[in-house]
Amino acid sequence: MTVPSAPQPAVATPPARTAARMWRRWWRSLSPNRQDRFAALAPLAAVLLFLAAIVAAFWYLRVEEADREQEALRRDVEYAQQRVRLRLLERQEQLMRVARDLTNKDMELPQFHQRAESLIGQYPELQAITWIDETGKVLASHATPTIASAQVRVAGEVLRKGDTQAGFALSRSTQQPVYSQPAFKEGEPAPLLQLQVPLNAQGNFAGVVLGEYSVENLLRYGTPTELLARYAMTLLDSKGEVLAGVPLAPRERNQWMPWSRRTNAYEVPVSPVGNNLVLRAQAYRTSLGLVGSGLFWLVGALSAMTAWMLIATWRHTRRRMQAQQALVQETNFRRAMENSVLTGMRALDLNGTITYVNAAFCQMTGWSEEELVGQEPPFPYWPEADHEALHARLQDELSGKSIPGGFQVRVRRKSGTVFDARLYVSPLIDARGRQTGWMTSMTDITEPNRIREQLSASHERFTIVLEALDASVSVAPLGSAELLFANKLYRQWFGSQTDGHLQLVAQAGVLPAGDSGHPSDEDPLMGLPTDSLTSAHSENAEIFLPDLGKWLEVRSRYLSWVDGRLAQMVIATDITQRRLAEAQAARQTERAQSVSGLITMGEMASSVAHELNQPLTAISNYCSGIISRIKSGQITEAGLLAALEKTAHQAQRAGQIIQRIRDFVKKSEPKRQRADAEQMVAEAVELAGIELRRNNVRLTQYVAARLPSLMADSILIEQVLVNLMKNGAESIANASRPPAQRSVELRVVPRQIDGVDSVEFSVQDTGKGLAPEVLERLFEAFFSTKEQGMGMGLNLCRSIVEAHQGRMQAENIYNGTEVTGCRFTFWLPLAAPATDTTNVVANTESPRTTA
Structure with missing residues (x-):
């Protein structure tokens, strides 16, 4: 029985061998050109590393020496x-x-x-x-x-x-x-x-x-x-x-010697x-250190020279390689350019045979390059109906009678459709300078022709609209008497010359006329009047032309004409009927102002009668007493003179009341002249005091001392003040305020509104104020919160103030969330700039209270 051998442990690959293997793999993956380029860079890198080591050693020694x-x-x-x-x-x-x-x-x-x-x-x-x-x-x-x-x-x-x-x-x-x-x-x-x-x-x-x-x-x-x-x-x-x-x-660091x-x-x-x-x-400088060492500079110079020689050799090799690639790149570039252009190119020899067509030409006609090269006239892309004309055009082309601007022809596609094209012909010259044929470029102009027709139709419609306008429109270049455009109404009014255009410009002031003879008034680059351009008004102007007997509203703007010149367009609209309507409305407003004064005095009739009754009763009592004393013989000459003086004083008082009322309600033309604000307030208080006393209202007036004069109509401003004080008294009476809270305050102080020196008039009452919906419509005509009111009082007051270039506003007075009264304020500009604003503000009168 065999015993299986134990598995051998894996031998680890050394990192150096792995790096060498990766290096060989990367080197073999490079192309020969890149291998040559990197091989040329290796000696240069070695020289640079050597120079860097010398510099680092020098730097280290310098740091040690400094420490x-x-x-x-x-x-x-x-x-x-x-x-x-x-x-x-x-x-x-x-x-x-x-x-x-x-x-x-x-x-x-x-x-x-x-x-x-x-x-x-x-x-x-x-x-x-x-x-x-x-x-x-x-x-x-x-x-x-x-x-x-x-x-x-x-x-x-x-x-x-x-x-x-x-x-x-x-x-x-x-x-x-x-x-x-x-x-x-x-x-x-x-x-x-x-x-x-x-x-x-x-x-x-x-x-x-x-x-x-x-x-x-x-x-x-x-x-x-x-x-x-x-x-x-x-x-x-x-x-x-x-x-x-x-x-x-101090010795600063030298930027050339770091x-x-x-x-x-x-x-x-x-x-x-x-x-x-x-x-x-x-410390004083005692030595030059290593910087003055000749060895360091010698090594640096030799290293720099070696690096320069290596770089020069490397650049020379690169230029040779680039020259070898230039021909291939040029051929590829020209071929790519010919295939990418949208213009069709066709080359003919001297006999009229097609020798070359590009891809765009084939795409336009639908025939391939093989089907077209070598073809003789008639060419397959010629429409059958145009063969004779195109033959004649080709003969002119071959004989050198080409038109520089090109000519337009019809071209048939392989599918049978026809499109419009423009052909440009130029001689084809070889490298030796000899003509070998003709080069023709073809551009599809079907879409430009369609756009041109649409633009022509649009221009026609635009011209019809301008001709039908009820306003005069004219366009003329700056600095020229040429009329570029004029519609029908302009020609009816002024004819076909620029006289009317220039007259409108000069009279409306939309472009002040400058002296073109002075070089300082012209831009040296464009020859345009720079003074006129910078001071031109952008708002509309209303002028009257006696020759036409019309009022015209003139507007102007600058535009760049089709030929690049700067032109001015002037639009004049007939506003004669509107001006007549405005004049009639002004006359009606004037009549309404007089009627408002009469209505105000009518409302105050009982109070006026009460005021006149006092001096008349006093006159009657004085006369009766004098008669009885004369009859009884109990009066002396001094007593008689005293009684007669008092009788005359009461008669003068009654006459003054009647004369003041007569001046207030008398219809007259508005006369704006220098007026004293304090005098206007005094006379308005005298008239309004009757109504205030009738309603048991106390008047407090505060008038700043030494106020400058106003350019105003005194009667109209007094009418505004009387109306505001009377309305305040009525508001207090309707609010049923207790006697301690029944007061109207009149303040007249200088103010500066939007940078303009003005005088502010304010009338503040202690009534119940105005509802939000009433505040929004307060100054509208025929809007009133009174049962018997006409709704014209406040509207006329604001019209009078605005006619004096002033402004008017109303606001409620609050104490927390409770409305404790209402304040009417209006501003009138001064007749002339104030000369001493310090005295105007500092020297003020103390408040004066009248019951």
Whole structure:
């Protein structure tokens, strides 16, 4: 019995062998041309990789060198900072000893000067030592002779505002030494670093000892000499301004040398001063590094030359391969182009035999290339009825008498249908310059002919429509006296010349006439009047032509004519009947205004009678009293004169009431002239006051002082105000308001509406307001909410306001959701621009209340 052998484990294929197998498979799948192309690229890739390795090594060395320089700079700057810090702490300790002696009163003013002079002379960075009491007053100060006069402190002066005073306050609050750096401006002396050491007398602040350091000397004597020789050392304030030292000029990175670096710099704040004093060092450039190495540039140049030679060889090989493929591609392209064009091509030899036809020609006629090549006239695609004409045309074609613009013929398809075609003939020249035949191109023009016929019919219909219009239509090019188009009505009115067109344009102002003789009025490229085009009006214009005796509405627009010229079309419509109707409506409105005044006075008749009854009764009583006293002999001459004066005054009052009513209801032509708003309000209030008193309504009027004059008809505006105030009184009476709430408010103030200076008139009542459906139809003619109303009052009021170029509106007044009244407002423009709007608004009268 045989024992079956155990299965052998599968041996894993190494990744390298798998990659090599895939590489060979991919290489064999390429065409020979591509294999040659990749083989030529291999040396170039090797050279580029070598150059990349050189650049990477150089870059790594440059980074290492920069890191070493930066680390050395950081150590040196920190060492210099420690030296400056120790020097500041030593001076601080010495000033604290001075402060302790002053606090313990172990030092008087002479000793203070001696100690300060000794310290300043011993340490060059100390420029001044000042003793200041708790109020900020300088008690004593000693400074070096080299300090600027503006920085010298004099005994008896008080600290000035600035960083010194801020440090003084901070030292008072913290009871600790405080460093500060005063701000400075260009042109001022070099700033001094300040140290304020507080004086503490038994726990109380007794002033400070102010020590001022020269930042320049601090940098010079506090920084080691070897560091000053190696670096450009500077001291900066918190804003980055240079206090001492000379910084290096900034060195920007060169875009052509990406390995170049900016100036190597490092900065650190100086303690105990803090961020107000920063020490910065900038390293001088001491070596060129690897950039100046000739070996690097030599290797780079050799690599670049090798790469250039490989690229040139590769490009030369590619050009040869492209030249070999050009012939095949050109042949295929020409064949594809001939088969894709929609124009049929046919070649004839000098005897008239067909030698070539393309696919489009075969598709048009329905015959194949084998059926047509070699055929002699008559050709199978000639219609039988046109054989003689086509024979004659072919003889002209062979003899060179071809028409440059081509000729139209009929062509028969193999199916028997006929279509229209246009043929173009040109000589066929070979490569040696000899004519070998004739080339004919054929285009199917059946569809263009159909479209042309439709366009002709459409043009005819369009012309008929324009001729039947009841408006004059004319088209003329700009800058020319030629009339491009004119319909029937234009020819009836103006004839066949452009005079009528130009007259309409000039009189309507749709294109202002310019002086074509001035070059500045013309576009130098087109010769068109640019002034006229930019200032033309787009709205309609209404003009009157005395020659025709008609009113015409003229509209204009610009269009591009069929020949590319810019033309102007003018449409003139006869609106004589409409203007007559508008004039008649205006006369009717004027009569309605007079009737409205009469109706208003009729409604106020009882109130007017009551007003006249008062002065007449007074006159009667005065006369009766005079008569009785004369009869009894109990009147003196002075008493008689007084009674007669009162009688005359009452008679004048009655006459004024009658004259005012007569002026109000008198029919006259509207006269718009300069009118005073305050006077119009006063006269309207006088008339409306009768109706207000009858309804027990209080009137409050508010008129701004020094209002500018209006260009208005005073009687018409007074009629509007009287009507609005009377309607307000009636609304209050219908609402049955209590006496405290029965008031009408009249306000007249200046306003600016849509950028136009105007005067606003508003009448507000405390009635029950207007319903929403009433507000929508409030100003319609013959619409009224009164049982006996005609519905003409508010309509006429709005017509009067709009005739004065104003506007009118109405709105309800709400208190929460409750309607507490109604306000009517209208605006009238000023007669002239206001000269002092400030006085108009500021100087206002106080409200005046009349019962």
